[in-house]
Amino acid sequence: MIADKRWKGVYSFEDSPFLMEILTELRNKHTGAIEFRKGLVKLGRYMGYELTKTMDFEKVEIETPLEKTEGIIAKDRKNVVIVTVLRAAIPLMEGLIKVFEHARVGIVSASRGKAPKFEIEMNYIKIPEIKPEDTVIIADPMIATGSTLLKVIEEVKKYGTPKRLIVLGVLAAPEGISRIKGAYPEVEVFVTKIDRELNDHGYILPGLGDAGDRAFGAPIKTAKK
Template identity: 50%
Template sequence: MPVRIIDHVYAQYLLTKLRDKNTGSIEFRKGLVRLGRIIGYELAKTFPVRYVEIETPLGKAVGVDIIGLDKVVIVQVLRAAMPLVEGLVKAFPQARLGVVAAKRREEGGVVDVDIFYSKVPNIAEDDVVIVADPMLATGITMSRVIEEVYRAGNPGRLIVVSVIATPMGIERVLSRWPSAEIYAVAVDPTLNDKAFIVPGLGDAGDRAFAT
């Protein structure tokens, strides 16, 4: 399956609130944080585990240890991904963080993306890199950001996290990086003439920061 849908009922509830045009910026931002945490917990299910024996105050118990939590790198696309990443970090508190600032540019009806700041930690072969951007629309921005990741090294896993994706964005990413894993809460069918997802939820950055 090219994209894995986070169908947790609370994630879908939060998405409904985020889509609603009457949701204010503070609640919108809080919703993205909560959604990031849920997505993080769903991602944690895909990590390998080992059984360990520990001592409680009253005796022995067998529990689980999640392998690789100290090998997570989260790369956020400024500025829209900031609340989403705040939630992801609650699920992966040991994660190293990277930042890529991108700006859409439209010339003659053609949408392109400029990267004007990039700071990604060195990536090792056993690292799990999570690239977060609320909207995977055309896939152009995500592709540029993934290029920045691979300039820093070759990760063991590359995971793209979005709230809403489109078939176009998914195809663009997977056509170049077929081993990438894409997680989204929904896949919407189309883009409008401004390359915004329809029905989508509007401009995530503008709605989160009231601009």
């Protein structure tokens, strides 16, 4: 896990060859929908493991069949709310919930309009009550312009003030991270990799295309030469 020096509370996993190999497969335009979904599940699960390293735990005394010893309980792991941004984040949530099996799950349906306005339409919002001891993880594979996530964060905050508010994704553009951190400095961001930039249509470069389309079998749009 690498802390990005450009912002406080922003981390990537570019130091993990395992995750970089999965990301390479996701980027490849020849990777089919099934393998793409499986890759997102793997990323969600592994990044969930890494998140537990940043959580509070308490030491406990237990008794083995042979003697007493000391162990730990990661209490924060049992106080998690995962907010899934439909539809691309469904496989990411599947991976995360394997680590945070006690998590309550919220669903937000949000779609981004075309450039240059990038207006956000939200058709469905179902978020559980958020408690002061909760860690909220908003799962969205692509942090591009940040427009969608700004609206989602705004909605999440209506349901309570958590201990931590985390955005977790696969790829991010610097522009999107800057917008999120500018509006909500307390939000932490964890992504597999931070890419170079956005193009004029608001897509991350080099990116991997539309994660929702690729995960659920829609045709892949490629750049014209």
